[in-house]
Amino acid sequence: MKRRLFLQGAAASMLIVTLPVRANPTHDAKFEAWLSGHFRDMPRASEGVTVDLPALAENGNSVPLTVSADSPMQAQDFIRTIDIYAPQNPMPHLGRFHFSPSSGVARVNTRIRLGGDQTVRVVARASTDRLLLGGADIVVTEAACLDFLF
Amino acid sequence: MRPSIVASVVLALLVCAGGCDRPGASINVQRTLTEVQSGYAYQAPETQSLQDDDFGNPGLLWVDKGIALWEVHCASCHEGLDHMTDVATRYPRFDPALNRVINLTQRIDHCRTEHVGLPAVDYESEELLALTVALTHLADGQPYAVDISGNNAAAFERGRAYYYTRRGQMNLACHHCHEVNAGKKLRGETLSQGHSNGYPTYRLQWQTLGSLQRRLRFCNAAMRAEPFAYGAQAYVDLELFLAWRADDLALESPAVRR
Amino acid sequence: MAKARINIPRNVTAGDVIEIKTLITHPMETGFRVDSLGVRIPRNILTHFSVTFADQVVFEAELQPGIAANPYISFHLKAERGGTLTFTWRGQNDFSVTETRELAVAS
Numbered sequence: 001m002k003r004r005l006f007l008q009g010a011a012a013s014m015l016i017v018t019l020p021v022r023a024n025p026t027h028d029a030k031f032e033a034w035l036s037g038h039f040r041d042m043p044r045a046s047e048g049v050t051v052d053l054p055a056l057a058e059n060g061n062s063v064p065l066t067v068s069a070d071s072p073m074q075a076q077d078f079i080r081t082i083d084i085y086a087p088q089n090p091m092p093h094l095g096r097f098h099f100s101p102s103s104g105v106a107r108v109n110t111r112i113r114l115g116g117d118q119t120v121r122v123v124a125r126a127s128t129d130r131l132l133l134g135g136a137d138i139v140v141t142e143a144a145c146l147d148f149l150f
Numbered sequence: 151m152r153p154s155i156v157a158s159v160v161l162a163l164l165v166c167a168g169g170c171d172r173p174g175a176s177i178n179v180q181r182t183l184t185e186v187q188s189g190y191a192y193q194a195p196e197t198q199s200l201q202d203d204d205f206g207n208p209g210l211l212w213v214d215k216g217i218a219l220w221e222v223h224c225a226s227c228h229e230g231l232d233h234m235t236d237v238a239t240r241y242p243r244f245d246p247a248l249n250r251v252i253n254l255t256q257r258i259d260h261c262r263t264e265h266v267g268l269p270a271v272d273y274e275s276e277e278l279l280a281l282t283v284a285l286t287h288l289a290d291g292q293p294y295a296v297d298i299s300g301n302n303a304a305a306f307e308r309g310r311a312y313y314y315t316r317r318g319q320m321n322l323a324c325h326h327c328h329e330v331n332a333g334k335k336l337r338g339e340t341l342s343q344g345h346s347n348g349y350p351t352y353r354l355q356w357q358t359l360g361s362l363q364r365r366l367r368f369c370n371a372a373m374r375a376e377p378f379a380y381g382a383q384a385y386v387d388l389e390l391f392l393a394w395r396a397d398d399l400a401l402e403s404p405a406v407r408r
Numbered sequence: 409m410a411k412a413r414i415n416i417p418r419n420v421t422a423g424d425v426i427e428i429k430t431l432i433t434h435p436m437e438t439g440f441r442v443d444s445l446g447v448r449i450p451r452n453i454l455t456h457f458s459v460t461f462a463d464q465v466v467f468e469a470e471l472q473p474g475i476a477a478n479p480y481i482s483f484h485l486k487a488e489r490g491g492t493l494t495f496t497w498r499g500q501n502d503f504s505v506t507e508t509r510e511l512a513v514a515s
Contacts, residue, residue, distance in 0.1 A: 054194075054195075054196050056194070057194075057196070058193070058194040058196075058197065058408045059197075059354040059355060059408040061354045061355065061357050061476060061477070062200070062354050062357070062476040062477070063196070063476070064196055064200070073486075084474075086474060089474050090438075090440055091438075091472055091473050091474055092474075093472055093474070094472050094474035094475060095469060095470055095471045095472050095474070095475055096469070096470040097467075097468070097469045097470075097483070098465075098467065098468035098469070098470075099467065099483075100464075100465070100466060100467075101486075102461075102464070102466050102485065102486050102488075103466065103467065103483065103484050103485060103486065104425030104426075104484050104485060104486030105425050105484045107483070107484055108469075108481065108482070108483050109429075109480075109481070109482040109483075110475060110476075110479065110480055110481050110482070111475070111476035111479070111480050112474055112475060112476055113438070113473070113474050113475070113476055114474075141338050142338060205413065205415045205429055205431070206429065206431055206480050208431065208477075208478040208480070210413065210431075211411075211413060211431060211432075211433045211478060212433075214413065215411075215433075357435070357436075357476070357477035357478075358435070358477065358478075
């Protein structure tokens with residue numbers, strides 16, 4: 001009984017310790033380099049972007065992702081593009097989505113590939129050349145066996 | 151320990167954890183499982199909602215294709231798709247012309263080549279997958295209604311024997327993973343009951359739609375057993391047993407699995 | 409044969425912001441996988457998706473190998489009036505699919 005209690009406790013504490021994605025300075029540096037390479041010194045805000053991504057994916061081949069950016073979406077101020085960046089992927093830039101005032105709302109829903117645990121970054125660029133940044137952590141579990149060849 | 155060693159030890163433990171009953175010893179024509187559960191129940195919520203999405207389920211791309219192909223090649227003989235809503239539930243079944251038990255895909259292929267005069271295509275070709283999944287999707291929500299008597303009995307018995315026979319370097323029968331140990335973990339996976347009611351299925355691992363035989367070939371390979379060729383009679387026999395074994399589970403093709 | 413699925417809402421009133429869903433068959437081969445003989449499978453992806461309405465581009469996407477196979481993309485549109493929406497997917501190896509759908513808008 002004591003042993004079982006201990007095991008349960010150990011399992012629970014492991015869950016708490018290991019589930020959140022650890023901060024990854026390499027990923028951060030990679031993203032920063034990409035960001036400044038593409039958008040130079042545009043002013044940034046770390047709010048206004050909502051990223052809807054599951055906390056855990058049982059397969060990295062297809063993960064649902066919805067991103068939206070706060071904006072009036074009027075001719076004088078709208079979201080021009082949204083970029084998705086996954087630093088752990090072999091090709092981190094996953095895509096760029098273009099919007100216009102006729103979009104009504106800057107929101108896109110797609111399915112992405114993720115090559116491991118990471119913080120997925122989202123960059124929304126307003127027509128006023130202001131950047132809104134957001135992100136979401138995800139743990140990607142691996143299958144017991146890989147069988148795409150069969 | 152290396153992961154492969156861990157996996158072998160885990161497998162060995164699993165096999166005896168549920169009681170190593172001797173295959174063939176106590177099996178009569180009764181289902182081993184008392185309560186059937188679709189593979190759907192073993193998926194993450196995101197995978198389940200992908201299957202439930204009646205627009206975005208990627209398997210529906212093949213259903214669309216299959217219906218379009220059916221309109222071109224099959225509609226002139228058949229009365230209409232609304233007369234074919236239960237066809238998929240009755241396969242595999244004995245075919246008098248071919249004098250053997252065949253599955254739905256083989257029936258479609260036979261129709262294509264013999265009656266329509268189209269060239270033969272690979273078992274796992276896009277065309278046969280599309281037609282198979284279109285007809286199976288029509289039967290969505292209905293349970294299998296296969297006949298295991300008469301001309302079908304021999305194939306059923308062979309399929310049942312296959313299911314309970316150990317094979318491969320792992321020395322496991324289908325029965326050991328999907329009945330004795332269903333619901334338990336195999337590394338990161340949860341072993342399902344291994345039902346066929348969602349096939350053809352869109353597997354995230356494949357990133358495409360695949361047939362039940364593709365899944366069976368992978369099962370064999372994972373057991374370190376030599377897979378049979380597509381269309382092999384051993385697989386068709388096994389499919390008949392699996393259809394019977396699924397009991398009252400509703401067909402749900404195209405299912406989505408991880 | 410239609411390769412794509414497109415969903416446009418019905419009962420749209422002028423001024424509504426509607427969601428348009430799209431799905432297309434494409435392997436989105438990453439170029440990182442190898443076949444059973446260990447030979448690298450060449451990259452083959454969709455690179456571009458665009459939607460036009462009344463000769464104006466209303467949505468556009470640039471896609472990379474990190475987009476899942478059989479790409480699903482849904483986006484929004486402020487429906488002011490009815491008309492024809494043209495959907496175009498382009499990719500490597502001269503891949504090109506164009507589909508049109510009518511958008512009906514009640515005033």
